[in-house]
Each structure stands twice: as structure tokens, then as C-alpha cells.
Amino acid sequence: MPDLTLVFDLLIILVLAFIGGFLAKKFRQPLILGYILAGVTIGSLAVSAIAGRGQLESLAEIGVALLLFSLGIEFSFARLSRVREVAFWGGLIQILSCIFLGILIFPRFGFDFYSSLFLASCFSLSSTAVVTKILLEKGELDSLPGEIMVGWLLIQDLAVLPMLLILPRIAVLESLPLWQIPLILGKVGVLLLLVFILGRVVVPKILDRVAAVNSREILLLAVVALCFLAASGTYALGLSFALGAFLAGLIVSESSQNHAIFSEIRPLRDIFSIVFFVSLGMMLTPGFLLSHLGQILGLAFVVIIIKLIVVLALVLYLGYHSKTAFLVGVGLVQVGEFSFVLARTGISQNLITADVYSYILSVALLTIVLTPFFFNLAPKVYTKVRKTTSTRFPKIYSLVFARFDRRQALEELPLENHVVICGFGRVGSWLGRACQISEIPFIVVDFNQKVVSELKEKGISVVYGDPADLEVLDFAQVDKAKAIVIAIPDRHTQELVIGNALTLNSKINIICRSHFEEDQARLKALGVQTVIMPEFEASLSMIHRILQAFGEEKEEVAGKIKRIKIEHGMG
Structure with a gap:
């Protein structure tokens, strides 16, 4: 009889x-949370049922490798380049600051130096998967705070590379001599240079030949072999198995087949990474959670406060609006999934104790669960804090908001019967161009300093500030405007802009963008004349072309589109 232990x-x-x-x-929680809790259930109730733990550990290691491999494939230098200054310097300084503060604070929780260092390194990372998912659901991935968060997260993901190299060596040497730090960083640099050369010269040519065979199976085999070859190579050099997989992913990301490769390997990655996340939870018992609940809550609170303050301060220092800084800070307070990768490396190499491992998982899970609530509350909290400080604590308001938001002098602008465009991103910029062509006077309100500077150079009227602020809208002469266009996807900001615009001008025509059908009735009830849904408008354009392609007359096409609009609620 074959041994089916692993199968069971x-x-x-x-x-x-x-x-x-x-x-x-x-319950609208990240799937990672469900997988780890499944592992907790197995670990506490069905330990005896799991016989082949050693084999499962190997499968989990494959899961980590494929997870990091897919991360390398998805790593986008193009996306990073759009916010490279704030993402690179902000992400780098934030990681180092969080590690430094963690080393100072965590010993007060009873941890030794190395455990504090390991905890701080894990807690300095945020969750790419959770944050990008929430931004996508809210339609804010391409907003300024969204782009900064994604760029910042990419830098954090890349920081896993030196962490996997340095942390084990510090444990072995007990203390790392200063002269070895440049040596280790030099190794990281050599590895990245090798990745760049292979990614630009060697691997793309190999993958082109493999792809020319026109076989999905052959392509998948070649890619998985490349992943495990690189992982085995770094492991043979005394480095992490997962590190080589990540480097292989970076190499493949430079090839023209990267999207096809990602789609092929994704199902394989998902299955093995599920085993990885479940295996993480198997070492976390409910007994530990209950007996150490106070310390877990204390650690989570400290981590959230440290990350919020550090990120907020850095984004403000780098010249962004206080609202952008606050939203980015709140968005990055959670502990990310790659802390699990570091934790697994630590426990498998006996770098940390089982208790430290459990603390990492517990704090990460707690902060991940809280993240959606933080995202939803952030705009309201910002508005409340700004309003409260302006009336009750003017010195704090002057120190934080007035100083960093750099308001313009409130001289009267010679505008009337104009259009006020709130948000000058992909939607607002094309509207502005149309106004220019039609010679319709308009003014832009945006809190992206880079956009404001570019518009000023072009001679376009622009106000730097939060469109949700009544004074900013008043400065943009909303009381004399003919229309205001809200091209910002954030629901809370939309509501504030609508209310303030109607306060200044009860007869103004309000046009608002929205990604959600359920918001249409709510926005119209608030006073919006026209709600534009980009996805629905795109579908109407496609319908028009499809019906024309099938020989429908213009009148028939117009009638059917009108019917669809009525069914949608636009008629």
C-alpha cells in the first residue's frame, strides 16, 4: 500500500x-486571515491528525518561494518611478526609523536585543496585498495617496531582500561588526546587478525561445525550474531559499512574457502559499493568544502609533499636503504578510523563540483585521482633527496644518461663470484640456504639489489645498462659478465638497464621479445634478460600437442606449 499520509x-x-x-x-476580511486561523484550528484541535509535518514544512517552503517569485514578477519599476522620491527615501527612512525605535521600545516588553531587532524588522513592513486590495475596492489606487502607498510598499517588499541576508548573520555573530555591514550591502548590490544583467540580456532570450514552442506546459516547466534553480543557488551559498526565488522573479519581470508567466504560475503559487499560511497558524495556539492578550494589544498599539507618526512626519517633510500625509500614514500602519516570511525564516533557523514567532503573527493579524476600519475612518478623522485644532488648539493647527499645507495668499481671483475642477488626475486633466480647447474659464483645486507646480508653469489657474476645505473652495470662487466637477473618488471628500459648494453657491451645477452604483441615489440626494460612472460610460461606448458593427441604425442605437440609461437610473 502506498503511503498516503501527505495526501490526508x-x-x-x-x-x-x-x-x-x-x-x-x-465577513469582508483578507483571505490570509482565514488561512492562518485555519492553521490555528489545526494546531489546537487536530495536531494528532497531521502526521507528515516534515513534508508539510517542505511544501510550505515551496509556497514561500513561489510567493516571493510572483512578487518579483509583479514588481513594477514604472509604477515606482511616478512617486520615486517619496517612496524611496520615505520607505527607506521609515524602515530604519521603525527598527531603531523598536530596538529602544521593545526591551520594555521583556524582549532581548536580538528579539527586539527581529520584531522591529518584521513590524516595519506593511501589507501590499491588503492595502492594494482595499484601494482597488475603493477606486483609489490611482489617487495621490494610493500611488504613494503602493510605491512605498514596493520599497518595503524590496527591503525583505537585505533583511533575509542580514538578520541571520547578526544572530550568528551575536553582534555585527561595522566593517561587515558594507560587505553585506555590497553582496546585495552584486546580486541586484547580476539580476539586472540576467534580466536584460540572458533570460529574455531564453524565454523567447521557450515561448516560441507555443506550449503553456513547457513555459510553466521552464519558469518553475528557473525559480527553484535560483532558490537552490542562494541556499547553496548559505542564503535564504526564498531569496533566490525573489531574484528569479525580478529577472523574469524584465521579459516580454512576464504577464503570461504570472498567469500560468498563479494557481500553483496560490495552492502552495495556502499551505504556507496554514502552517504559520499551526504554531499559534489560542492558549498563547489568551494568556498574552495584554502584551499583544500593547505591541499592536505601539506599532500602529510608531508607524503612523513616522510615515506622517516623512510625507509632510517631503512636501505633501497634510491630508495626503495622514491618509498614507493610516494606510501603512498594519504589519504585512512578508513579516510572516521573516518569521518563518527566524523560527526555522532557530533565530527566534516560539513566543517571539507567535507575537509576530498575533500583532500582524490584529493590525490586518483593523486596517479596513482605519481606511474607512481616516478621512473623517482627518477632517475632525483639522476642524478641532483650528478652533481649540490654534498653535498646533499653525504648527502642522498651516505650516506644511503652504496656503496661497487669499487675494481675489478674477474669475466668474467658470468651472471648478476638484482633482486633476486622469479624469480632471482631460476635462481641463477640453475647457482649454473650448476657451471655457476654469480653475483646478488639488493637493498634489507636483501637479500644482506643473499647472502654474503652464499658466493654468490652480489652488493648492484640500477640495473638502470650505476656505479653499471659497478662494477658488465657487460662489461665482457656473459648475464644479468632483473628480475625486473618495466618498467622504465628495460629501464635504458637495456640502461646502452648496453653502457657497446654492445654484451651482455639481457633476460628480463615482465608481459605485449604490452611490448614485445618495449623491443626487445630497445635491449633485449629474453622477458620472466611468465604468458605465465605458460600457455605453462599447455598446454603441457593437450595435453599429451589427448594422443597427443610429436611431435604434440611441433608443437602446436610452433604455439602458433608464434601467441604470440615468434616464
Whole structure:
């Protein structure tokens, strides 16, 4: 009889992971949370049922490798370049600052120096998966705070590379001599240079030949082999197995087949990474959570406050509006999934104790669960804090808001019967161009300093400030405007702009962008004359072309589109 121990172990893991993932999805929580809780269930109730733990550890290691490999493939230098200054310097200084503060604070919780260093390194990372998912759901991925957060997260993901190299060596040497730090960083530089050369010269040519075979199976085999070859190479050099997989992903990301490769490897990655996340939870018992609840809550609170203050201060210092700084700070307070990768490296190499490992998982899970609530509350909290400080604490208001937001002198602008465009991104910029062509007077309100500077150079009227601020809208002469266009996707900001615009000009025509059908009735009830949904407008354009392609007359096409608009609520 064949030994089916591994099959039965996988059956238990996948069934419980399915249940945990299903419940997490139902309660609108990250799937990672459901998988880890499934592992906690297995670890506390079904330890005896899992016989082949050693084999599962190997599968989990493959899961980590494929997870980091896919991260390398998805790594976008193009996206990073749009906010490179704030993302690079902000991300780098934030990581180092959080590690430094963690080394100072965590010993007060009873941890030794190395455990404090390891905890601080893990806690300095935020969750790329959770943050990007929330931004996508809210339609704010391409907003200024969204772009900064994504760029910042990419730098944090890249920081896993030196962490995987340096942390094990500090543990072995007990203390790392100063002369070895440049040596280790030099190794990182050599590895990245090798990745760049292979990614630009060698691997793309190999993948072109493999792709020319026109076989998905051959392409998948070649890519998985490349991933494991690189991972085995770094492991043979005494480095992390997962590190090589990440480097292989970076190499593949430079090829023209990167999107096809990612789609092929994604199902394989998902299955093995589920095993990885479940195996993480298997070492975290409910008994530990209950007996150390106070310390877990204390650590989570300290981590959230440290990351919020550090990120907020850095974004303000780098010249961004206080609202942008606050939203980015709140968005990055959670502990990310790559802290799990570091934690697994630590426990597997006996760098940290089981308790430290459990603290990392517990704090990460708690902050991840709180993240959606933080995102929803952030705009309201910002508005409340700004309003309260302006009336009750004018010195704080002057120190933080007035100083960093750099308001313009409130001289009267010679504008009337004009259009006020709130937000000059992909939507607002084309509207502005149309106004220029039609010689319609307009003014832009935006809190992206870079956009404001560019518009000033072009001679376009622009106000630097938060469109939700009544004084900013008053400065933009909303009381004399004919229309105001709200091209900002954030719901809370939209509501404030609508209310303030109607306060200044009860007869103004308000046009608002929205990504959600359920918001249409709410926005119209608030006083919006026209709600534009980009996705619906795109579908109407596609419908028009499809019906014309099938020989429909213009009148028939117009009639059917009108009917669809009525069904949608626009008629």
C-alpha cells in the first residue's frame, strides 16, 4: 500500500483553509486571515491528525518561494518611478526609523536585543496585498495617496531582500561588526546587478525561445525550474531559499512574457502559499493568544502609533499636503504578510523563540483585521482633527496644518461663470484640456504639489489645498462659478465638497464621479445634478460600437442606449 499520509494531511489543510477563506470573504476580511486561523484550528484541535509535518514544512517552503517569485514578477519599476522620491527615501527612512525605535521600545516588553531587532524588522513592513486590495475596492489606487502607498510598499517588499541576508548573520555573530555591514550591502548590490544583467540580456532570450514552442506546459516547466534553480543557488551559498526565488522573479519581470508567466504560475503559487499560511497558524495556539492578550494589544498599539507618526512626519517633510500625509500614514500602519516570511525564516533557523514567532503573527493579524476600519475612518478623522485644532488648539493647527499645507495668499481671483475642477488626475486633466480647447474659464483645486507646480508653469489657474476645505473652495470662487466637477473618488471628500459648494453657491451645477452604483441615489440626494460612472460610460461606448458593427441604425442605437440609461437610473 502506498503511503498516503501527505495526501490526508493536505486534505485536512485544504478543507479547513477553504472554510477559513470562505468565512473571511463573507465577513469582508483578507483571505490570509482565514488561512492562518485555519492553521490555528489545526494546531489546537487536530495536531494528532497531521502526521507528515516534515513534508508539510517542505511544501510550505515551496509556497514561500513561489510567493516571493510572483512578487518579483509583479514588481513594477514604472509604477515606482511616478512617486520615486517619496517612496524611496520615505520607505527607506521609515524602515530604519521603525527598527531603531523598536530596538529602544521593545526591551520594555521583556524582549532581548536580538528579539527586539527581529520584531522591529518584521513590524516595519506593511501589507501590499491588503492595502492594494482595499484601494482597488475603493477606486483609489490611482489617487495621490494610493500611488504613494503602493510605491512605498514596493520599497518595503524590496527591503525583505537585505533583511533575509542580514538578520541571520547578526544572530550568528551575536553582534555585527561595522566593517561587515558594507560587505553585506555590497553582496546585495552584486546580486541586484547580476539580476539586472540576467534580466536584460540572458533570460529574455531564453524565454523567447521557450515561448516560441507555443506550449503553456513547457513555459510553466521552464519558469518553475528557473525559480527553484535560483532558490537552490542562494541556499547553496548559505542564503535564504526564498531569496533566490525573489531574484528569479525580478529577472523574469524584465521579459516580454512576464504577464503570461504570472498567469500560468498563479494557481500553483496560490495552492502552495495556502499551505504556507496554514502552517504559520499551526504554531499559534489560542492558549498563547489568551494568556498574552495584554502584551499583544500593547505591541499592536505601539506599532500602529510608531508607524503612523513616522510615515506622517516623512510625507509632510517631503512636501505633501497634510491630508495626503495622514491618509498614507493610516494606510501603512498594519504589519504585512512578508513579516510572516521573516518569521518563518527566524523560527526555522532557530533565530527566534516560539513566543517571539507567535507575537509576530498575533500583532500582524490584529493590525490586518483593523486596517479596513482605519481606511474607512481616516478621512473623517482627518477632517475632525483639522476642524478641532483650528478652533481649540490654534498653535498646533499653525504648527502642522498651516505650516506644511503652504496656503496661497487669499487675494481675489478674477474669475466668474467658470468651472471648478476638484482633482486633476486622469479624469480632471482631460476635462481641463477640453475647457482649454473650448476657451471655457476654469480653475483646478488639488493637493498634489507636483501637479500644482506643473499647472502654474503652464499658466493654468490652480489652488493648492484640500477640495473638502470650505476656505479653499471659497478662494477658488465657487460662489461665482457656473459648475464644479468632483473628480475625486473618495466618498467622504465628495460629501464635504458637495456640502461646502452648496453653502457657497446654492445654484451651482455639481457633476460628480463615482465608481459605485449604490452611490448614485445618495449623491443626487445630497445635491449633485449629474453622477458620472466611468465604468458605465465605458460600457455605453462599447455598446454603441457593437450595435453599429451589427448594422443597427443610429436611431435604434440611441433608443437602446436610452433604455439602458433608464434601467441604470440615468434616464
